[in-house]
Amino acid sequence: MRLQLTSAFLLIILLVAAKGAAETPPPSPPEARPADAGSPDAAKPDATSPTSPPQTEARPAAPRRIAGRLRGELAAYTDSDHVDVVTPSLSLDLADATQGWSAHADYLVDAVSAASVDIVSSASRHWTETRQAGGAQATFKPGDLGVGAAGSFSSEPDYLAWATGGTVTLDLDQKNLTLLAGYGYGHDTIGRSGTPFSVFSHSLTRNAFNGAVTIVMDPATIVVIGGDLILERGDQSKPYRYVPLFSPGVAAGIAPGTSIDDVNRLRLQERPLEQLPLARDRYAAWGRYLHRYAHATLRLEERLYTDTWGLHASSSDARFMIDRGDRWLLASHVRFHAQSPVSFWQRAYTLTDAGVPALRTGDRELGPLWSATGGIGVRWKGGRPQPTGWSIGGDLDVTWTSFLDDLYIGSRLAGIATFVWETDL
Amino acid sequence: MIAMAPTAALARKALSRVLLLVVSLVTLGGCIHVRPYQRERLAHSTMTTADWGGPGEAHARAVREGATGGGSAGEAGCGCN
Secondary structure, eight states: OHHHHHHHHHHHHHHHHHHHHHTSOOOOOTTSOGGGTTSTTTTSOOTTOTTOOOGGGOOOOOOOSEEEEEEEEEEEEEETTSEEEEEEEEEEEEEETTTTEEEEEEEEEEEEEEOOHHHHTTTOOOEEEEEEEEEEEEEEOSSSEEEEEEEEEEEETTEEEEEEEEEEEEEETTTTEEEEEEEEEEEEEEOOTTSOTTTSOEEEEEEEEEEEEEEEEETTEEEEEEEEEEEEEEOOOOTTOBOOEEOHHHHTTOOTTOOHHHHHHHSOSOOOBOBOOSEEEEEEEEEEEEEEOSSEEEEEEEEEEEETTSOEEEEEEEEEEEEETTTEEEEEEEEEEEEOOOTTOOSSEEOBTTBSOSSBOOOGGGSOEEEEEEEEEEEEEOOSSSOOSEEEEEEEEEEEEEESSOSSOSEEEEEEEEEEEEEEO | OGGGHHHHHHHHHHHHHHHHHHHHHHHHHTTOOOOGGGOTTTTSGGGOSSOOSOHHHHHHHHHHSSOOOSSOTTOOOOOOO
16 A cells, blocks of 8 residues: 555656646747647747748747656457456656656556456356556666666555566667666565455565667667566465366366366366466567668567476567558557466366375466467547647557367457557646 | 476577577677667657557556566566466
8 A cells, every 4th residue: 555655646746747847838939829838839930820920030949858748548458258357547757868867657457357267167256356556667867877766566455566676778889789787576465355465365576687788770770689587486376266176087088178067077076276386487588670661660579488387488579550641650560479388287187196286277378378469550649730749549459369278268359459648748 | 396407408598599699689780880860760759669568458468478578677566366
């Protein structure tokens, strides 16, 4: 709760600071219309107005020192496994290029409603929950060397998480090469809904190290290459997830996608909770290629991932965005993700004379799967007579996921629609 | 735990290859020098080196994919209990 209040307080301070910056207009001629004050076009004579002063009389606007941007987003997620999530979010960015500092704050709420097969198979019919999350970040880079600090929190009735971290950046070769090194520490407290954390909780700590190099390849191309090492320690087993057990003879006949009714009919009486390993080292190497054409941008991303649980994955992402005049931006998006299962993954765990398997899970995101995403998006820059510093838009992504070795379901169709609103302050 | 040893070896091998790639690209980057006045296209808003997706998309991805990485340090856990 203290973290939430701190973040909300910081957000309010930043909003007030941004408002103050926006309300300090640059010098403008007395003839300038109020709506133009503060905009880069404030001193430009209106060619369509017969009362406009001659251009020689217009004084140039002083450049604003602090630039701000406020962004609102409303995202709605739904899938064929009866999970719905609505996520409104707000973020604020402030930057002073001459002094070399920037600040960022964000806050979001997840309203989740779920009746997935995992919930139904646990004899629970429906479940709703609200999650709040936020963060703040500040950077200071007066010269080639820069530092940054960040903190974030996530809160819901049965899960608390906070994290903090820092980065160091160094520009080389007249900003044609930038190195970044970062470290983050996070702490999660995993509980059960309706039970105080003091009665039941698991702790999970996370030490994250990352590094990246940004290379300006030519006047239209940037390449970023990075790596992440994340060390997780603690019990991250889901306290609601029960794993069905079968006798060895029956388990061999359990096919992928076996229904809840059939599983309940064939499984043994024992149904232990999920148990995951208490340590996980995660490695990711990723690259990002950005190229700007005359009126379009291509973004390509690839991430290779492996961890000590034996999960290997590849995620490929591409976006192509086209300008249509001064106001429109049309975007397309494709993504493909494939992963192998963790080493202790089994579709049907067996109960033998040796007892219950020490490691067991029903989390299908730890199983073998692939997913393909296709999406479109649009942005429209508002303001008259020229586009000024605000825009609205939306994106729609549809994802098909194929679960290759799971109980209950073999695929999932999901969609996420996003409405975005941005304005310069 | 014995079964995880090959994974660590694979990870080390993959990281070695990535480091080699980084060194190669850094060397290549040094051959081309883009001056400040040549950066008009690089300054376009779509050329940000940060993740382009918003927080809703990023969270859905974090929950629905078993992998992670490519974000920034200091992110809180997903809360996907």
